[in-house]
Amino acid sequence: MTTLLAAPPLFDQHDPDDLLTTIRSGVRSRECLLVAEWAAIVRWADHHVLTTPADAPTVRDGVIDTGVALAGAGTPLISDHHLSELVAALGRSPQAGRAFVGRVVECAWRLPRVYAAVATGRLAPWRAERIADLTRPLNVEAVAYVDRSLHPAASCTWAQVERLVEEAVCRHDPEAAEARRRKAADRRRLSVEQPDATGLIEVHGLLDAGDGHDLEQAVRRRAAHRGRLGHAGSRDVRRSIAVGEIARRDLTLDLEGHTDDGQEIRAPGRKVVLNLHLTTDPANPVARWADGSCPLSVAQVREWLQVSGTSVVVRPVVDLAEHVPVDSYEIPDRLRARVELRDHTCRFPHCPIRADRCDLDHATPHRDGGPTCPCNLVPLCRQHHRAKTFTARRYLPLSPGTYLWRSPHDLLFVVDHRGTRPVDVGRPIPPDAWACTPTRADAA
Template sequence: MTTLLSAAPLFDQHDQHDLLTTIRSGVRTRECLVVAEWAAVVRWAEAHVVTSPEHAATVRDGVIDTGVPIAGDGAPLISDHHLSELVAALGRSPNAGRAFVGRVVECAWRLPKVYAAVAAGRLAPWRAERISDLTRPLNAEATAFVDGALHDVTSCTWAQVERLVEEAVARHDPVAAEARRQRAADRRRLDVDPPDAAGTVRVHGLLDPGDGHDLEEAVRRRAALLGRLGNDAPLDVRRSIAVGEIARQDLTLDLEARDDDGRTVRVPGREVVLNVHLTGDPDNPVARWEEGACPISADQVHEWLRLTGASVVVRPVVDLAEHVPVDSYEIPERLRTRVELRDHSCRFPHCTTRTDRCDLDHATPHRDGGPTCPCNLASSKYTLASCLVYRAPSSRADYPPLSDKRNDGWALPRRHVVRGHRLHTLQP
C-alpha cells in the first residue's frame, strides 16, 4: 500500500485564497533567489578573468573538449582552473555547471539588455539562458540585434526565438547564412521504407519549404475531398490515402503531351505571395514568409521566383493603429486580420498560442458599450467574459487601449488580479 505524504497540516487553516497567495509569494521568492544567484555568478566571473585562451574555460561535449570558450566572441575568458570551485558551489555537474556559467556570462556581457531584464524581473532566467545558447556562436552585430529584439519579450514561443536568431544571422552575417542554407538544401531527401509486418510503409524526408507547403496543401485538399465523397475514415488515414492518389495521378500524366495547337503543355508555376514591409533599409536581405511563419533569405526568394510561371503579389501596408469600428457585435474578417497582425500571441497571462488559433472577444463587453474595433478586441484561447478569466472590470479605466500592447489585467475567481504578459511586435 502506498502512503501519500501530504503537507496539508501546514495549511489546514488556509482557505483557497490564502493558498494561492502563499504559492504566489513562494514563486516571487524563488525568482528573486535565482536573480541573486545570477548577480553573484557575474561578480565571481569578473574576479576570475584570464587573458590566455589556453587557461580559459571551454565548452565540453561529453568527454570531448571542444576548445570553444563558454561564452561568445567579446565576452571575457573565464579561468578554467577556478571554475570547478564555482560549479561545486552551485551544486551542478561539471558539464552542466560550466554550461550554466557560460550562459550567464553570455547574457551579462553580450546580451546586456537581456541581462538587465532578468535583473529587473521582467524576463525569466530560463528564457534568457535559452536565448544565450543560440547567440553564443553569433558575431557581435547579430548578437546585438537579438538583444535589442528579445530583451523585453515575454510571450514569444521558442520557435519564434529561433526564427529571430536566423534572421539576425541573415542580416548581419549573410555569408554564413547562405552557407547554412546551402548545407540545409544539400540534406534534402525523401525516403519510402519497405513495408513492415503490419502492411504499412513509413515515409519521411526533408523538403524545401516551398515544396513542403505545396505538398501539404495538395494532401489537405485531397483528404478533404475524400471526406466529401463519402470516405468516413479518420483525417489522418484520409491524408495517407491522399498521398497515394496524388502519386497514382502523376503516373497517368504524359509529361511530353502537346495541346491541340501543337504547343508543349506547361505545368503551372508556384505562386509566391510576399507580404512586403517597407523599411528605410533598401539592403535588408531578409524576407518573411507568412505561411511558414519564418524568415527566409533573399536568395531563397529569388530561387522560388525563377520557377516557370511564378508571380508576385504585393500587398499594401496596414496601419495597425487606425481605428476602424463597426456597428455589429460580430467581428468581420478584416478586423480579425488587423488583430492577428498586431498581436502575435494569446493575451492570457503566460500563454504563447498564436493569435490565428485563438478566438477574438471584446475587452470591454459589447453590451456595456465596448466598440467592435481592433482597439477593444483581444485574442485568447479563453472567453474574455467567462467566469474563468476576464479583463479586470474595476481597473478597466486604468488600462490603455489594447493597441498599446501594455499589460492587461485579468481577474480570477479567487479575487486575484494578475497581469498579462507584454506583447512585443518583432520587426519584419
C-alpha cells in the same frame, strides 16, 4: 505491516487565494536566490579573467593554468585552474558546470540588457540561460541586436526568441546565414519504406519550407473535401488518403521538359499563396513569412520566386491602427486580416495559437453596442474564447493589440506583441471596469 506517516498539511488554513499568493511568493524567493548566485559567479569571473590570449597558458603555484573561452566572441578567457574549483562549489559535474558558468558569462558580457533583467527580477534565470545557448555562436553585432530587441525578455515566447536570433543572423551575418541555409538544404530527403504485413507503409521526409507549405495546403484541402463527401474515416486517415490522390493525379499530368530519350514533359506551377513581408530598406534584408511565422533571407525568397510558373502579387501596406467598422455582426475577411496581422496569436495569457486559427471576439459585445471594428476585435482560440465566455476570466483592451486580463482569483496579466507578463497591484481594479464583458449567465 508498517505504514508511512503522512507529513502534516502545511496549508490547512489557506483558502485558494492565499495558496496562489504563497506559490507566487515562493517563486520569487527561489528566483532571488538564483539571482544572487548569478551575481556571485559574475564577480568571481571578474577576479579570474586572463586579460590577453598570450597570458592563457601560465604557471601559477607550480601548475599550468590555461584560460578557457566559456562564451561567445568578445568574452574574456577565464582561468581554467580556478574554474574547476567554482564548478565543485556549485555542486555540478565538470561538463554541466562549465556550460552553466558559460551561460552566465555570456549574459553578463554580451547580453547586458538580458542580464540586467535577471538582476532586477524581471527575467527568470532559466530563460536567460536558454537565450545564452542560442546567442553564443553569434558575432558581436548579431548578439547586440538580440540584446536590444529582447525587451522585456520575460514576456517573449521561446519561438519568438528563436525567430529573433535567426533574424539577427540574417541582418548582421548574412554570409553565415546563407551558408547555414544551403547546408541545411542539403539535408532534405524523402523516403518511402517497404510495406508491412498489414499493407501500410511509413513515409519520412524533410522538405523545403515552401514545398512543405504547398503539400500541407493540398493535403488539408483534399482531406476536407473527402470529409464533406461523407468519408467516415478520421481526419488523419483522410489526410493519408489525400497524399495518394495527389500522387496519382501527378502521374496523369503533362510535365514540362525532356527525358533522356527526348520525350517532352511538363510540371505545374505553384498554385498556393505564400504571404511574405519584405521592406525596401537596405538596412533590413530580412523578410517575414506570415504563414510560417519565421524570418527569411532574401536569398530564400528569391529561390522560391524562381520556381517555374510562380506569380507575384504586391499588396498595399495595411494601416493596422485604422478604424474601419462595419454595421454587421459578421466579420469580413479584410477586417480579420487586419486583426491577424496586428495580434499574430491568441491574446489569452501565454497562449501561442496562431491568430488565423482563432475566433474573433467582440471585446464589447455587439449586442451592447460594441462595433465590428479591428479596435473591438480580439483573437481568442476556441478553448480560451469559451473560458472568457463561460467563466469569470475577463480582459480590458488598453490599446490596439494590448490587453489586461483578470483571472477568477484576481491575478492580472498584460498581453501584447511582446508576450505575457504578470502585473502586481496594491488594490484590485473596481468590478465596474470589467462590466463591458459579462458572463453568459449575466447575458441570459
